[in-house]
Each structure stands twice: as structure tokens, then as C-alpha cells.
Amino acid sequence: xxNYSKAWEAGDFGAKFLNSAIITIPAVVLSLxxxxxxxxxxxxxxxxxxxxxxxxxxAGNLLPPQALLIxxxxxxxxVEVPFWISESGTLLNTHLAVILVNVAFQTGFCTFVLSNxxxxxxxxxxxxAMVDGTxxxxxxxxxxxxxCRPSLAALATLEATWxxxxxxxxxxxxxxxxxxxITSSLTNLAGDFFTDNNLVAxxxxxxxxxxxxxxxxxxxxxxxxxTMGATKG
Numbered sequence: 001x002x003n004y005s006k007a008w009e010a011g012d013f014g015a016k017f018l019n020s021a022i023i024t025i026p027a028v029v030l031s032l033x034x035x036x037x038x039x040x041x042x043x044x045x046x047x048x049x050x051x052x053x054x055x056x057x058x059a060g061n062l063l064p065p066q067a068l069l070i071x072x073x074x075x076x077x078x079v080e081v082p083f084w085i086s087e088s089g090t091l092l093n094t095h096l097a098v099i100l101v102n103v104a105f106q107t108g109f110c111t112f113v114l115s116n117x118x119x120x121x122x123x124x125x126x127x128x129a130m131v132d133g134t135x136x137x138x139x140x141x142x143x144x145x146x147x148c149r150p151s152l153a154a155l156a157t158l159e160a161t162w163x164x165x166x167x168x169x170x171x172x173x174x175x176x177x178x179x180x181x182i183t184s185s186l187t188n189l190a191g192d193f194f195t196d197n198n199l200v201a202x203x204x205x206x207x208x209x210x211x212x213x214x215x216x217x218x219x220x221x222x223x224x225x226x227t228m229g230a231t232k233g
Contacts, residue, residue: 017210020164020181022095027102028159032152034103035110040140042111043118044126054115057108065105065168072101073172097173098181102163110155117151118144157218161211182207 042054076091083089091097121144129139170184177185186203
């Protein structure tokens with residue numbers, strides 16, 4: 001039991017939550033930002049590669065992570081970064097690697113939902129904006145994003161939950177235990193010969209609290225945002 005208590009000391013516990021926040025917050029923000037830009041292009045412009053582009057983004061979600069384990073691991077092992085980012089000089093064993101993988105896998109789903117939502121927006125709004133001389137960036141930043149707030153809130157709830165609970169890539173790409181997020185660190189509570197299931201269950205409940213807080217904070221937009229994005233357009 002002494003090993004279990006050491007794994008959940010106050011300092012270590014706070015550090016694991018901080019690691020999860022370092023990974024989750026940038027990954028969610030980048031996924032929604034990139035997806036919103038792609039969805040804006042797909043919904044606002046009609047060209048022959050429109051459907052193909054959306055299909056390519058969705059295809060990434062169909063690939064099992066296990067099939068990409070070795071290629072992604074080798075790629076990050078060879079990509080060189082400044083030493084202030086990684087002590088080894090590569091992307092491997094950095095929070096940035098986990099963020100990039102999560103963004104790559106989650107952008108497709110977010111693009112699909114947001115593109116359907118943006119297609120339901122009245123075209124007259126953009127026509128009026130063009131008459132007033134609003135630039136394309138202005139139409140995206142000042143018109144589209146505010147109108148997509150319910151859908152973005154719903155996606156933020158889902159993405160924060162998925163990325164926060166992500167276990168596979170954090171375990172593969174992070175090699176130092178002090179960099180593990182809180183979910184991957186839960187395995188430290190399991191011993192080689194004995195596991196206190198009550199302690200693991202208690203740890204799981206504590207780990208789940210942030211996702212519950214996020215859901216209750218954004219629940220007003222959660223159902224309406226996903227419903228409108230999935231049925232209109």
C-alpha cells in the first residue's frame with residue numbers, strides 16, 4: 001500500500017492533472033480552430049473536390065490507432081525539435097507529440113459536424129456581408145464563428161472528454177512517468193501481484209470530475225448544438 005500512496009501524493013497528483021490540462025486544452029482549441037476553417041471552406045464554396053476533401057478528413061477517423069502505432073512512433077522519433085522543447089531533440093516523449101496526434105484524429109469529426117451546421121446558416125447573411133465589403137476572413141471570424149457557438153460548445157464538451165480520457169497515444173509517445181497525464185498514471189495504482197480495486201475505483205471517480213464539470217457547464221449548448229449540426233443542411 002505504501003507504493004499506492006506514493007503514486008497519489010498531493011504534488012504528484014497535481015502534476016498529473018497539469019499534464020492533462022497541457023495536453024487537452026491546446027488539442028481541443030486547435031482541433032476546433034482547424035476544423036472550423038475547413039468546414040467554412042466546404043460549406044461556403046462549391047467546387048469539384050468539396051466532397052473529396054470532407055471524405056479525406058473523415059477517413060482519418062476510420063483508421064485504428066494500433067495500425068498507425070509504429071509509423072507515428074518512428075516519425076516522431078526522427079522529427080527534430082529544439083532542445084528547449086525536448087531534451088532528446090525529437091518530438092518523442094513530449095506533450096507536443098500527444099497534442100499533434102489528438103488534433104490529427106479529432107479534426108475530421110469536428111469538420112463533419114461543423115460543415116453540416118454551417119450549411120444551415122442563411123446565405124443572405126453572407127451576401128449582405130459581401131455587399132458591405134466584409135472580407136472572407138471577416139465573414140469567418142465575425143459572422144460564422146459567433147453563429148456556430150452552440151455547435152462549438154457541444155464539440156468542445158465531447159473533444160475535452162475524449163482527449164482528456166485518451167490513454168493509448170499518451171502511453172506510447174510519452175516515456176517518462178512524470179509527463180504522463182492523469183488517466184495514464186492510473187495504471188500506477190495497480191501492483192505486480194496485488195491491486196486494490198477500491199483505490200483504483202476512487203481514483204477513477206476523482207479523475208472523472210473535470211469532465212463532469214465541463215459537461216454541466218456547457219450542457220445548455222450540448223444537445224442543441226449536436227442536433228442542429230446533424231440534422232440541418
